[in-house]
Amino acid sequence: MSISDEDLSKTIEILTDLLSDARYLANDTKAKQAVEKLKQLEANTLTISTSDITTILDEEFKVLVARQQENALKAISTEREEVQKKMLDDVKNAFANMQTVTLHHLDQIVATKMSEIQQVAEKEKKELTEISAKGKQQIEEEIRKGKGVALSEEETETNTKQRELEKYLRDDLVSFYRKYHSTIPVSPLVEEHDVPLLDFYVQPPLSSVDIQKKFGRIQESRTRKQVHNLNDIFLKPDGKIYKDIYITAKAGVGKTSFVNRICMVWCQAHCPQKELENKFKPEEVTVMKSFTCLFMITLRDIDTSLCNVDDMIFNQIIRNLSRFRRYNEIFIEDILQEKDCLL
Structure with missing residues (x-):
């Protein structure tokens, strides 16, 4: 006897909804445990000891x-x-x-x-x-x-x-970013009229400053280096990836658009589209392949009651993905802990 993935997913969803009935099973411990087991089964994390x-x-x-x-x-x-x-x-x-x-x-x-x-x-x-x-x-x-x-x-x-x-x-992340982060408003005053980001985006002049912390003191490099592509932002001179990167600029200069373009480069690196190849530099696509996942959190849209990064990822991103029931908190924690991710 066998069952297809689609039928299994529908069956698990029906059982989950039934056992999550807020009126009759809200305080039923066994029902909650059953729901948790169903989530593990759907996420393929339920194993035989x-x-x-x-x-x-x-x-x-x-x-x-x-x-x-x-x-x-x-x-x-x-x-x-x-x-x-x-x-x-x-x-x-x-x-x-x-x-x-x-x-x-x-x-x-x-x-x-x-x-x-x-x-x-x-x-x-x-x-x-x-x-x-x-x-x-x-x-x-x-x-x-x-x-x-x-x-x-x-x-x-x-x-x-x-x-x-x-x-x-x-x-799922690629589909989500291409749907919600691939456009920009024609003008900050007319946000309801959007155009494709990659057709109209022009990168503003960027310069980088290497800041290092030694013996509790922050040392800032006095020389500013011109940024030509994403490699200049993410990679150190020795080829290693920077752990923390901060982008500062005045309001309205294009920080959000710049981050949206980074999302598009990551999407092209992991799910390439031939018609978009001329929109990216090959070295940018290569450096984005280094990151297993990219999580873009828009702080101005986040729930102010959330203080934990994992909760922000779940609330703003994971819950909006098509297969969000497969991704439990432990799986996301493992991804963030064991893989190179861009946040």
């Missing part, structure tokens, strides 16, 4: 060892019966070959056969001990292998899902 796999392997090998012990006991029991039968046959032969059987002779025969039985019993005990030890060793070895395989497969599957989720996020 290795302890479950280990338990199954353990039970399976216990059954295997029990079966081996049972077979061994059957074989030993058969061998014991054969020895006892041989002992009786020998006694019968002894009686048949002797005209007179003394008590001493009988004691010798019985002692010999009892010794053989004792040897069989000791052999049985030894074989059972060996089977138990071997079975335990096999269980431990297979559990270790099972854990290794389970962890390896789980890590591979998790990494694959993580890469898929990152691609979905990049695609």
Whole structure:
């Protein structure tokens, strides 16, 4: 039985809406937990623990060892019966070959056969001990292998899902920025009339000043360097990326338009459109490929009650993406922590 991604997404959405009923399930803890599990399933972050796999392997090998012990006991029991039968046959032969059987002779025969039985019993005990030890060793070895395989497969599957989720996020961000940040107003006084940004944008003169902090003191380079492209803004002379960049200018000069153009360069780097190639310099597109994700937060439009950057990203960007239910807070935190992002 299988289900398509689209049907699964619709089903999860219906169940989420049902379990999120504010009238009847607002205070239902199990409903909230179920909603959280559904979100994890939709985001491909719900995994089966290795302890479950280990338990199954353990039970399976216990059954295997029990079966081996049972077979061994059957074989030993058969061998014991054969020895006892041989002992009786020998006694019968002894009686048949002797005209007179003394008590001493009988004691010798019985002692010999009892010794053989004792040897069989000791052999049985030894074989059972060996089977138990071997079975335990096999269980431990297979559990270790099972854990290794389970962890390896789980890590591979998790990494694959993580890469898929990152691609979905990049695609959604590209669509969002191209829809809402690809135009500029004809005039600050006539904001309702917008035109394509890349057709009318002219970069104003920019100059950079390298500011470094050493021993608690801020040292500012006295020389100003002319900015010709984005490489001059983002890359240090040694090729490393600046961690903090501040753009200052008077109101109305074009800071927002400049940032919108950076968004367009990032979109072209991760989702190129052939008709826009002549709008960007190749080195600008290359440097934008260094950033896994770009999050543009417009502070003048942000909710003043939000003080955390993660909350701002969720409120202004993530909630407006087409697949926003896939991206939970932990996923966004991991992206910001582990990947090179432009904020």
